[in-house]
Amino acid sequence: MRIVLGVSGGIAAYKAALVLRLLTEGGHQVRVVPTAAALHFVGAATWEALSGQPVTSEVWDEVPSVNHVRLGQEADLVLVAPATADLLARAAHGIADDLLTNTLLTARCPVVMAPAMHTEMWQHPATVANVALLRERGVTVIEPDSGRLTGVDTGPGRLPEPEEIVRAALERVEAGTEGGSAHELDGAAGQQDLSGRHVLVSAGGTREALDPVRFLGNRSSGKQGYAVAAEAARRGARVTLASANVELPVPEGCTVVPVESARELQEVVTGAVAGGDVDVVLMAAAVADFRPAHYVGTKIKKTHGEGDESAPVVELVRNPDILAGLVTDRGGASTPYIVGFAAETGDESGDVITHARAKLRRKGCDLLVANEVGVDKTFGEDSSTVHILRPGSEDVVSVGPAPKTQIAQAIWDAVAPELP
Numbered sequence: 001m002r003i004v005l006g007v008s009g010g011i012a013a014y015k016a017a018l019v020l021r022l023l024t025e026g027g028h029q030v031r032v033v034p035t036a037a038a039l040h041f042v043g044a045a046t047w048e049a050l051s052g053q054p055v056t057s058e059v060w061d062e063v064p065s066v067n068h069v070r071l072g073q074e075a076d077l078v079l080v081a082p083a084t085a086d087l088l089a090r091a092a093h094g095i096a097d098d099l100l101t102n103t104l105l106t107a108r109c110p111v112v113m114a115p116a117m118h119t120e121m122w123q124h125p126a127t128v129a130n131v132a133l134l135r136e137r138g139v140t141v142i143e144p145d146s147g148r149l150t151g152v153d154t155g156p157g158r159l160p161e162p163e164e165i166v167r168a169a170l171e172r173v174e175a176g177t178e179g180g181s182a183h184e185l186d187g188a189a190g191q192q193d194l195s196g197r198h199v200l201v202s203a204g205g206t207r208e209a210l211d212p213v214r215f216l217g218n219r220s221s222g223k224q225g226y227a228v229a230a231e232a233a234r235r236g237a238r239v240t241l242a243s244a245n246v247e248l249p250v251p252e253g254c255t256v257v258p259v260e261s262a263r264e265l266q267e268v269v270t271g272a273v274a275g276g277d278v279d280v281v282l283m284a285a286a287v288a289d290f291r292p293a294h295y296v297g298t299k300i301k302k303t304h305g306e307g308d309e310s311a312p313v314v315e316l317v318r319n320p321d322i323l324a325g326l327v328t329d330r331g332g333a334s335t336p337y338i339v340g341f342a343a344e345t346g347d348e349s350g351d352v353i354t355h356a357r358a359k360l361r362r363k364g365c366d367l368l369v370a371n372e373v374g375v376d377k378t379f380g381e382d383s384s385t386v387h388i389l390r391p392g393s394e395d396v397v398s399v400g401p402a403p404k405t406q407i408a409q410a411i412w413d414a415v416a417p418e419l420p
């Protein structure tokens with residue numbers, strides 16, 4: 001296979017040398033196209049020696065062979081590893097100011113990108129939007145790993161291991177380039193036990209407005225819900241992601257419906273279920289049980305005059321319990337399989353599983369995923385521990401501490417065989 005290996009300018013460029021080795025050892029002909037910034041990390045000589053091919057970043061070299069068009073046109077795969085925030089931005093917006101971005105514009109073969117950057121850059125709304133745009137256009141953007149970054153900081157943004165990148169890239173090529181969206185193609189290579197299903201996932205945490213600048217909220221980051229949605233899409237489901245205040249990249253193959261409050265979320269969830277074609281509802285969102293009884297249309301002032309030291313008392317009213325409502329309405333236009341989540345801490349009256357069992361009975365859903373929470377546990381972290389419970393069974397499937405992506409797999413492993 002003719003492969004273009006694009007390398008952009010991040011410290012993880014050194015790992016691309018291992019990606020190159022794996023590809024050439026697999027018998028592929030690899031042309032490395034580094035950006036000028038990448039050459040600050042690993043020089044052209046290394047790429048030339050390892051690939052046995054000439055290396056340049058510029059469109060002005062080897063002009064007679066029209067490299068800027070030919071490399072992309074002739075490639076069977078373009079793999080960019082690492083893909084920096086800058087490269088993702090240029091690719092998403094069709095900028096062609098060096099050989100790699102020209103190649104991306106002329107390529108008609110599968111394009112796979114393995115991002116690597118600091119967590120703040122990966123989660124910045126600009127990068128989130130660029131990744132979503134690239135995925136919409138059929139580019140496979142591999143999720144970065146979490147872990148130690150360049151300095152002492154850790155978080156999502158690490159380049160996945162070279163073996164993992166090569167596996168994902170070759171899988172994409174095997175799935176072909178014609179006859180479907182990128183997510184269908186990706187899925188074709190893996191387990192497809194949710195194919196033909198419509199899955200609705202709620203994620204994040206609702207915000208209940210008090211006045212135009214203040215709200216009651218919670219610590220949910222949306223990571224678990226997003227991982228569950230991504231895994232469902234990977235397994236072939238059509239996924240609607242009702243997303244409450246989450247700043248994460250849109251997972252490949254998911255349609256996001258943004259919501260803010262519990263009542264907005266309720267409208268989206270009940271509206272979708274009433275449509276009659278939702279097979280599974282998975283309520284991973286942390287929904288506020290209460291909201292301010294009165295929304296104040298102008299910013300609440302600290303004082304109402306000289307010497308006023310009073311503080312307002314905020315009256316709360318109950319929010320609808322969306323999950324309980326779905327269970328009650330069962331048997332209507334559609335009867336989706338309903339999965340609840342329970343954020344639990346153990347206390348003197350029982351451990352996490354005892355509380356979860358009681359909640360499963362109370363809520364009446366088909367499956368309950370209980371996760372252990374605490375100030376430094378679960379919220380915003382990339383890994384957690386969950387216990388999966390079913391009504392009428394004493395068996396508990398416990399997973400973790402494990403990455404939320406792995407927990408998402410365990411959840412679908414439990415749900416998929418139960419679907420009619």
Ligand code: CTP
Nearest residue numbers: 283285287288289320321322323340341342343
């Ligand atoms: N949930 C919901 N609507 C609400 C509150 C919660 O749909 N108003 C859903 C959540 O999305 C989750 C499940 O119910 O799937 C359990 O949420 P949790 O907050 O743990 O349960 P509560 O019933 O609020 O119980 P607790 O007294 O422990 O807060």
